[in-house]
Amino acid sequence: MRTPFIIRFLNATPRAGWIALGVFAALTLVVMPALHLLLPESSPFHVSTYVITLSGKIMCYAIVAVAMDLIWGYAGILSLGHGLFFALGGYAFGMYLMREIGTDGSYQSHLPDFMVFLDWKELPWYWAGSDSMLWAILLVLTVPALVAYIFGYFAFRSRIKGVYFSIITQAMTFAAMLFFFRNETGFGGNNGFTDFKRILGHDITSPEMRATLFALSALALMLTLLAGRYLVTSKFGRVLTAIRDAESRVMFIGYNPLHYKLFIWTFSAMLCAIAGALYVPQVGIINPGEMSPANSIEIAIWVAVGGRGTLIGPVIGAGLVNLFKSYFTVAFPEYWLFFLGALFVGVTLWLPEGVTGLWKRLKARRTA
Amino acid sequence: MTEITHTMTRYLLSLLLCLFAVPAFAALDPALVRQLADEDSDIKIAAIQQFGASADPEAGRLLKAMADDELLVGDDTVFRFDGEQARDAASGALIEPVPEAYESITVNNRIRAALSNALAALKLFDADRGVRLTAAKELQSNAGLEVAPILARAMDKESDSEIQALLRQAHALANLGNPDAAARLAAVDVLSDSASAATRGLLLPLLETANEPDATVRAAAAQAVKEIESRLAIGETLAKMFTGISLGSILLLAALGLAITYGVMGVINMAHGELLMVGAYATFFVQTLFRAWLPDYLDWYLLAAVPVAFFAAALVGMLLERTVIRRLYGRPLETLLATWGLSLVLIQAARVLFGAQNVEVANPVWMSGGVEIMAGLVLPWNRIVIVGFTLFVLALMWVLMQKTRLGLFVRAVTQNRPMAGCVGVPTGRVDTLAFGLGAGIAGLGGVALSQITNVGPDMGQGYIVDSFLVVVLGGVGQLAGAVWAALGLGIVTKFLEGWWGAVIAKIVVLVIVIIFIQKRPQGLFALKGRFVEN
Numbered sequence: 001m002r003t004p005f006i007i008r009f010l011n012a013t014p015r016a017g018w019i020a021l022g023v024f025a026a027l028t029l030v031v032m033p034a035l036h037l038l039l040p041e042s043s044p045f046h047v048s049t050y051v052i053t054l055s056g057k058i059m060c061y062a063i064v065a066v067a068m069d070l071i072w073g074y075a076g077i078l079s080l081g082h083g084l085f086f087a088l089g090g091y092a093f094g095m096y097l098m099r100e101i102g103t104d105g106s107y108q109s110h111l112p113d114f115m116v117f118l119d120w121k122e123l124p125w126y127w128a129g130s131d132s133m134l135w136a137i138l139l140v141l142t143v144p145a146l147v148a149y150i151f152g153y154f155a156f157r158s159r160i161k162g163v164y165f166s167i168i169t170q171a172m173t174f175a176a177m178l179f180f181f182r183n184e185t186g187f188g189g190n191n192g193f194t195d196f197k198r199i200l201g202h203d204i205t206s207p208e209m210r211a212t213l214f215a216l217s218a219l220a221l222m223l224t225l226l227a228g229r230y231l232v233t234s235k236f237g238r239v240l241t242a243i244r245d246a247e248s249r250v251m252f253i254g255y256n257p258l259h260y261k262l263f264i265w266t267f268s269a270m271l272c273a274i275a276g277a278l279y280v281p282q283v284g285i286i287n288p289g290e291m292s293p294a295n296s297i298e299i300a301i302w303v304a305v306g307g308r309g310t311l312i313g314p315v316i317g318a319g320l321v322n323l324f325k326s327y328f329t330v331a332f333p334e335y336w337l338f339f340l341g342a343l344f345v346g347v348t349l350w351l352p353e354g355v356t357g358l359w360k361r362l363k364a365r366r367t368a
Numbered sequence: 369m370t371e372i373t374h375t376m377t378r379y380l381l382s383l384l385l386c387l388f389a390v391p392a393f394a395a396l397d398p399a400l401v402r403q404l405a406d407e408d409s410d411i412k413i414a415a416i417q418q419f420g421a422s423a424d425p426e427a428g429r430l431l432k433a434m435a436d437d438e439l440l441v442g443d444d445t446v447f448r449f450d451g452e453q454a455r456d457a458a459s460g461a462l463i464e465p466v467p468e469a470y471e472s473i474t475v476n477n478r479i480r481a482a483l484s485n486a487l488a489a490l491k492l493f494d495a496d497r498g499v500r501l502t503a504a505k506e507l508q509s510n511a512g513l514e515v516a517p518i519l520a521r522a523m524d525k526e527s528d529s530e531i532q533a534l535l536r537q538a539h540a541l542a543n544l545g546n547p548d549a550a551a552r553l554a555a556v557d558v559l560s561d562s563a564s565a566a567t568r569g570l571l572l573p574l575l576e577t578a579n580e581p582d583a584t585v586r587a588a589a590a591q592a593v594k595e596i597e598s599r600l601a602i603g604e605t606l607a608k609m610f611t612g613i614s615l616g617s618i619l620l621l622a623a624l625g626l627a628i629t630y631g632v633m634g635v636i637n638m639a640h641g642e643l644l645m646v647g648a649y650a651t652f653f654v655q656t657l658f659r660a661w662l663p664d665y666l667d668w669y670l671l672a673a674v675p676v677a678f679f680a681a682a683l684v685g686m687l688l689e690r691t692v693i694r695r696l697y698g699r700p701l702e703t704l705l706a707t708w709g710l711s712l713v714l715i716q717a718a719r720v721l722f723g724a725q726n727v728e729v730a731n732p733v734w735m736s737g738g739v740e741i742m743a744g745l746v747l748p749w750n751r752i753v754i755v756g757f758t759l760f761v762l763a764l765m766w767v768l769m770q771k772t773r774l775g776l777f778v779r780a781v782t783q784n785r786p787m788a789g790c791v792g793v794p795t796g797r798v799d800t801l802a803f804g805l806g807a808g809i810a811g812l813g814g815v816a817l818s819q820i821t822n823v824g825p826d827m828g829q830g831y832i833v834d835s836f837l838v839v840v841l842g843g844v845g846q847l848a849g850a851v852w853a854a855l856g857l858g859i860v861t862k863f864l865e866g867w868w869g870a871v872i873a874k875i876v877v878l879v880i881v882i883i884f885i886q887k888r889p890q891g892l893f894a895l896k897g898r899f900v901e902n
Contacts, residue, residue: 078701154883155886158885158887163636163701163704164840166701167836168882170833171837172878172882174833175875175878178871178874179871181871293833294829297638301705301709334720337713340709341711341712341713342709343709344708344709345692345709345710348696348702348703348705348706349695352702
């Protein structure tokens with residue numbers, strides 16, 4: 001008899017993992033929101049809005065990094081277009097946020113400001129239903145996944161792989177960026193969506209809302225990690241790694257790599273979209289710049305820094321790089337690109353397995 | 369009848385006046401001059417047209433003054449100021465005292481049109497060929513029936529064939545309003561040789577019975593419109609082809625270097641766009657040097673910039689290869705990330721060295737302007753030069769790859785590295801030199817780009833996706849494939865732009881390329897034989 005799903009799911013993560021997750025959950029779901037909401041600002045233990053927003057943002061990035069790692073680290077497919085799915089998720093939720101502004105925009109119209117500016121009289125058809133949160137969530141879950149599915153189907157069916165795949169995914173996000181830059185596309189052109197006011201009627205800048213979004217991001221990250229863990233330890237995950245290491249052999253044994261690749265690719269895009277949807281209300285803006293090829297390739301470096309082929313690596317990588325980024329871009333804005341560039345070069349040359357690989361090597365040396 | 373009596377009286381009157389006035393120099397008909405100040409616009413225009421037909425330079429000056437609102441009327445005299453003094457417009461005699469009250473002659477739009485026609489007609493008889501040519505061009509769009517006789521006269525006198533052709537055209541245009549059907553038919557016949565949209569616009573009304581009573585003329589006009597339209601379409605297509613070829617040659621320049629580093633060596637160099645930038649900044653640097661030290665030869669700085677840019681970019685390229693890329697051979701995805709990092713470093717270095725703003729690289733004088741191939745088809749010189757330059761770079765590359773020892777080594781190493789090493793090819797050094805060659809050619813692309821786009825730290829980023837598409841579309845390892853892919857992409861983009869605008873065209877091209885790569889992952893020109901699967 002097959003082991004029930006729930007048992008397999010629980011067994012996928014080792015005991016230490018569950019303990020770490022428990023600690024993380026307690027910290028992000030209880031302690032930090034409580035310290036943010038309950039303590040006065042003067043208290044030394046007060047967690048400031050800046051910290052909450054920054055860590056919320058980084059957790060969204062971490063979800064993207066894990067998604068990237070699932071496709072790159074485990075399936076060996078380097079996507080340079082994951083920024084597109086992230087941005088699409090953000091736009092899908094952004095549409096709802098724009099509608100929630102109601103008539104509080106600068107033109108006091110029930111239409112979003114940029115549409116008034118374009119002299120549009122009514123919402124375009126694809127904005128139908130955007131005033132409902134449920135519909136927005138549905139869009140977040142389906143649209144980027146659908147785009148990924150269609151793109152992936154054609155790409156994997158013709159067995160495009162390696163650098164070719166990377167370059168056409170880059171072209172894909174570049175084309176999408178150009179498309180969203182147009183005002184006529186109906187997504188605010190250059191400026192994208194911003195000036196959000198509320199979610200479900202609650203003020204989006206209130207401490208309670210910030211804490212909620214923060215906790216939701218943490219929850220999404222934990223679920224992503226658990227699901228990822230389950231996937232890569234399952235039989236599916238093993239076939240996936242086999243495809244990464246020797247695709248032809250897997251085919252000769254009788255597996256069709258198309259479905260494996262397609263599933264993990266679509267799943268990864270969906271995770272990115274969820275991260276994007278959580279990210280937008282926290283930073284308060286989404287514009288086509290998020291789809292620029294540079295953004296997508298930066299995701300790859302988070303994963304590379306943390307360590308490919310592990311699930312905790314991308315989380316560490318995303319955290320480290322983005323903490324450095326928020327420090328550097330304020331302290332030495334001139335040198336951030338030098339640093340980032342050196343990171344790309346240094347990690348690929350000297351740290352092919354990232355920080356987690358380094359940790360493992362050090363540990364192995366000590367025990368030896 | 370009244371017309372004749374009118375002229376007669378005017379003639380007599382002018383005779384009489386001539387007797388009384390004492391002309392200081394070659395004088396104009398005072399009665400006609402007075403007519404210019406008449407209340408009635410029609411009379412004014414009649415006078416203007418008479419002056420226009422007179423072929424008299426003095427009349428030209430008078431009409432010019434009128435067009436500039438410098439012709440004044442006061443005390444029933446038409447005069448203008450010559451410094452402080454007032455002079456009679458007809459005789460040039462001093463008027464003293466200056467009339468107490470005067471005003472400039474009113475020139476409304478109709479009169480202004482008549483004036484400019486008359487002025488142009490007068491210029492047709494100028495001694496200077498250039499002046500005549502401009503005048504003939506000016507009359508191409510708005511010649512009325514009244515200038516037809518002047519044009520006929522000018523045609524008789526004209527010896528220059530280019531001006532002659534223009535005059536014929538203008539004459540025919542003027543005759544479209546001729547009451548005589550035969551004259552109109554002849555005019556339509558002449559105009560059917562034209563290739564301008566304006567002429568088509570003038571012929572279109574003749575297709576309707578209300579405007580053109582004569583059926584033969586109507587039929588001829590319909591035929592002429594059709595001929596002009598087909599000629600226009602050809603011109604437009606040729607123009608698009610040319611802009612497409614010029615875009616293609618730019619893409620090719622950007623991609624050629626990549627065709628060596630990626631296509632031949634298999635190195636994914638995401639910093640390729642930044643090597644273009646190095647070339648462009650080298651051009652800027654040479655220009656600055658020329659400004660400071662050799663201002664007399666500033667127009668030729670571009671020639672000096674070509675080798676400088678080549679070696680600057682080649683040097684940077686070899687440095688990158690020696691320090692980073694060399695350690696990553698055979699790991700394409702890692703190479704991709706590392707070279708992306710290098711590109712970030714190079715961009716920031718350019719920002720620190722030259723500032724974040726775009727720098728100004730001027731077109732030399734000999735690259736401005738253009739040649740007119742046919743009516744409505746002007747090819748700008750800078751584009752022509754770039755197409756020529758691309759051919760030069762292609763030839764250079766072909767010679768380097770096919771006729772030199774280095775080229776032989778590069779080809780040997782890419783085909784079979786261990787075997788090449790066995791027979792004594794220093795494979796490591798060949799890699800460095802080949803990468804340097806690719807980088808140097810990117811530098812040459814940068815020189816060309818500096819002439820048509822902004823030179824700034826980010827300029828390379830926009831070309832990286834395009835360049836890869838060219839190489840991938842052409843087929844990896846295929847220099848000839850890159851040429852066809854670049855030209856094809858350029859021409860297709862320009863035609864799509866004509867239909868849908870620039871952004872949609874770009875997106876459609878990207879989508880087409882993506883679909884194409886799915887269908888033929890090996891590119892337009894697939895390698896055959898044993899290299900295929902690697």
